[in-house]
Amino acid sequence: DTAVSQTPKYLVTQMGNDKSIKCEQNLGHDTMYWYKQDSKKFLKIMFSYNNKELIINETVPNRFSPKSPDKAHLNLHINSLELGDSAVYFCASSRLAGELTDTQYFGPGTRLTVL
Amino acid sequence: KNQVEQSPQSLIILEGKNCTLQCNYTVSPFSNLRWYKQDTGRGPVSLTIMTFSENTKSNGRYTATLDADTKQSSLHITASQLSDSASYICVVQKGTGGFKTIFGAGTRLFVKA
Numbered sequence: 360d361t362a363v364s365q366t367p368k369y370l371v372t373q374m375g376n377d378k379s380i381k382c383e384q385n386l387g388h389d390t391m392y393w394y395k396q397d398s399k400k401f402l403k404i405m406f407s408y409n410n411k412e413l414i415i416n417e418t419v420p421n422r423f424s425p426k427s428p429d430k431a432h433l434n435l436h437i438n439s440l441e442l443g444d445s446a447v448y449f450c451a452s453s454r455l456a457g458e459l460t461d462t463q464y465f466g467p468g469t470r471l472t473v474l
Numbered sequence: 475k476n477q478v479e480q481s482p483q484s485l486i487i488l489e490g491k492n493c494t495l496q497c498n499y500t501v502s503p504f505s506n507l508r509w510y511k512q513d514t515g516r517g518p519v520s521l522t523i524m525t526f527s528e529n530t531k532s533n534g535r536y537t538a539t540l541d542a543d544t545k546q547s548s549l550h551i552t553a554s555q556l557s558d559s560a561s562y563i564c565v566v567q568k569g570t571g572g573f574k575t576i577f578g579a580g581t582r583l584f585v586k587a
Contacts, residue, residue: 363517400561402518402577449517465517 382450478578497564
């Protein structure tokens, strides 16, 4: 009965590789997000999609490209991985658009390690 | 500069005791403040959301307070349980500019038997 699921849970890869992280929510929410949590535990929003359309795109290298095939899925593709990309990536969803007072539901996270 | 600072950085308490976590922010204009609980290896889970007009909000043994004048919030945990061991993250959302969300670094709470 997982509300927001991500795969894989762990990802270890070499510098320069391209990788994808998948996210799915079964809550019927319209909005999905990607967050990055660095080693200091700060969470920062990367992207937000509402009904498959990009609504928030923080300052993120264009090596990161989100893709939303439908409103239940928001995948994150990363090209030419760098050491600094190592972090835990969280997917989240909420019922309403944007980041209003609506509750966000987070996935379990994907720990990416770039060697 | 929009910042959210939490204290203490970490805290150890005995099971059954109460504790209070602090959050100070400089985010302006203010929209809302949230407290999240993040268990190790898991995503954050929302505990409370407060807007400008709300002073206090409870969720079971968790009670959050907000003083929008001094830009301070606290999260009080009553009768702590071992399962309360987690990171507690304070999050403040701006009222304009794309609803920018600023996360604090969290307070790591350890509850010991």
